[in-house]
Amino acid sequence: MNTTGPLDGIRVLELGTLIAGPFAGRLLGDMGADVIKVEPPGAPDPLRTWGQAELNGHHVFWTVHARNKRAITLDLRKPRGRELFLDLVAKSDIVVENFRPGTLEKWNLGYDALCERNPGIILVRVSGYGQTGPDAHKAGYASVAEAASGLRHLNGFPGGPPPRLALSLGDSLAGMFGAQGALAALYRRGVTGRGQVVDVALTESCLAVQESTIPDYDVGGVVRGPSGTRLDGIAPSNIYRSADGSWVVIAANQDTVFARLCAAMGRPELATDDRFATHVARGRNQDELDKIIGAWAADRQPGDIIETLTAAGVIAGPINTVAEVVNDPQLRARGMLVEHFDEGIERTVLGPGVVPVLSESPGGVRNAGPARPGQHNDDVYLGLLGKTAAELEALRTEEVL
Numbered sequence: 001m002n003t004t005g006p007l008d009g010i011r012v013l014e015l016g017t018l019i020a021g022p023f024a025g026r027l028l029g030d031m032g033a034d035v036i037k038v039e040p041p042g043a044p045d046p047l048r049t050w051g052q053a054e055l056n057g058h059h060v061f062w063t064v065h066a067r068n069k070r071a072i073t074l075d076l077r078k079p080r081g082r083e084l085f086l087d088l089v090a091k092s093d094i095v096v097e098n099f100r101p102g103t104l105e106k107w108n109l110g111y112d113a114l115c116e117r118n119p120g121i122i123l124v125r126v127s128g129y130g131q132t133g134p135d136a137h138k139a140g141y142a143s144v145a146e147a148a149s150g151l152r153h154l155n156g157f158p159g160g161p162p163p164r165l166a167l168s169l170g171d172s173l174a175g176m177f178g179a180q181g182a183l184a185a186l187y188r189r190g191v192t193g194r195g196q197v198v199d200v201a202l203t204e205s206c207l208a209v210q211e212s213t214i215p216d217y218d219v220g221g222v223v224r225g226p227s228g229t230r231l232d233g234i235a236p237s238n239i240y241r242s243a244d245g246s247w248v249v250i251a252a253n254q255d256t257v258f259a260r261l262c263a264a265m266g267r268p269e270l271a272t273d274d275r276f277a278t279h280v281a282r283g284r285n286q287d288e289l290d291k292i293i294g295a296w297a298a299d300r301q302p303g304d305i306i307e308t309l310t311a312a313g314v315i316a317g318p319i320n321t322v323a324e325v326v327n328d329p330q331l332r333a334r335g336m337l338v339e340h341f342d343e344g345i346e347r348t349v350l351g352p353g354v355v356p357v358l359s360e361s362p363g364g365v366r367n368a369g370p371a372r373p374g375q376h377n378d379d380v381y382l383g384l385l386g387k388t389a390a391e392l393e394a395l396r397t398e399e400v401l
Contacts, residue, residue, distance in 0.1 A: 005032025005363035010186070011092040013038060013085075014069065015076075017045045019142070019168050020126045020202065021098030022065060023175025028094065028182060029068030030354040031363040036088070036380060037066060037370070041073040041401055044373040058344045058371075064351035066369025067340055072381070073374035073401045076107050080400045085109065087385050090117045094182050098126035101136045111197050122185040122195040124178045130201035142170030145202035151210060156226040173205040230290070233283035236261070238290055239319065240297035240305075248297060248305050251315045255279060264312035265296045326350060344371035377401055 010033040014025035022037075022045070029035040039045055051061030075081040086109075089095065095114065097104060104110050114121045125131055128140010143164055146152045151170070152162045181198035189195055216222040230238040236258070239247040252261040255278065259271040270276050270292070275285045282289055297305055302318060309316040318324070331337050336353035354363040370376065381387045381401070395401045 004361075004366070005030070006358060006361040007031040007033040007363075008361075010034070010094065012036065012094045012096060012182075013088055013092050014096045016096055016098035016126065018047050018050075018098075019065070019171035020174040021096050021124070021178065022047065023172055024124060024126065024178035024182065024200075025069065025096050026065060026067060027175065027179040028096075030365070031358075032361075033068075033094075035069040036092075036376070037069045037071045038074050038076075038085070039071065039373045040075055040077075041374070041399055048373075055345045055347075058342070060342065060345075060349050062369040063340050063342045063344075063349045064369065067351070068366050069370060070376035070379060071370035071373055072377050075400050076109060078398075078400055080395065080398065082107060082109060084381075084385070084395075084400070086113070086117045088380070089114050089121055091384060092118070092121065093186065094122045094124060096124040096126070096178065096182070100139050101125070101127050101131045115195070118195070120189055120193060120195045122182055122189065122198060124182050124198040124200065126174050126178050126200045126202070128202050130204065131197075131199045140202050142168040142174075142202055145170040145174075146206050149203045149206035149210070150213065151206040154210070154213075154224060154226055157228040158226055160226070162226065170202045170206045173209065174200050174202045177205045177208070230286070232286070235282040235286040235289050236293055238293075240290075240294050242297055242302040242305055243300055244302060246302050247319045248302050249317050249319060250293060250297070250305075250309065253279065253282065257314055258282065260312045261293075261309065261314045264308055264314060265293070267292070267296075338365045340365060340368035342368045342371065374401065 007028060010028070012025055012028050012033045012035040014022060014035055014037045016022050016025070025035045025037070037045070045062075045066075047065060048062045049059050051059040053060055074084060076085055111123050114123060127136070128138055128145055129135040146164065146169060147162070149170075152164060155165070156163045178198060178200045181200060185196050185198055213224050216224060224232075234253050237251045237253045239249050242248050250261070252258045258276070259268075262268050262270040274281065276282050276289055300308075306316050306318065320328070325331065326337055328337075331353075334353070334357070336355075338351055338353045339348040340351050341347075342349045349368065351365075354365065377392070381392050381395075382389065387395075392401070
């Protein structure tokens, strides 16, 4: 596999399944790391059958989520499997896992065992509640983590049930923090020569993005709740229905931007109106201000609204579905819609590009998710570990691979 990107030369062993741990692996792979995905023989990652679209029984969530990885099979529950894994650890930089805490230790593959083979190894551990504390033993899913962290309480409309986003946001957040922690540990290893454990909890990842909810409660007893399509006290920042019935987002809560919005609407006097002249005043009179903007937007086509406001220096945009997103000229120009050739269905599959974009050593998409478990067994066991074909055949016979 030809690599590119700032992490070229870094090797990652990925033991996780589904979304959180593998997303950390994908992010590292996107930046050029050699990510080796480990699946138990006969029990592939369930994500291979996830996603709402499939072709000839092949699901394309895997195509994108497992990109930039090599796939091997290995049974870590067997002594010979553990020996081979430790051989791989000796030649690697990072291990990513998202098992329930204690699982690696049960297999005699805890961090101490990994360090004996490679003192520089970094172990990224993603779990529901972290490796310590009274809830550490519990299994964790993103939906529960989003709820337990308070994040889900912030979604929806006041008085209504707290809905979930139609994605596993908590998993992706944990994966991002896992990748961030791995990079921080890599940097630190350059100073000390030693690796460390990166302990990531789904609940804590959801908590970390909740802005001022904790200090607001601590100081003012404020329990932030759901606010529908807007943020309470931040105005104007809402969606407004246009003449054709579609919605447009308008965000003009900063004083200078609000003044430009008023001028664009032909209502410059609103910028100096005591009800709306300051950020605090607009927050207190949010309903009234939304009605004024809503009445202006209702008589105009969405494209006209966005064009008028953009020309005036006001932030506005449509609410796109994926059908619009895949044709967005800005995303296309930035290389954020990338084709992955999926050999399982012998066609390209469109997916998201690599974020962020680095100026000197950008990452890239080198390959789609491996179509078959163990697809790269020969590459890894023969090429990397130097095993013979006879040894490999014996390992298959013993069901280690």
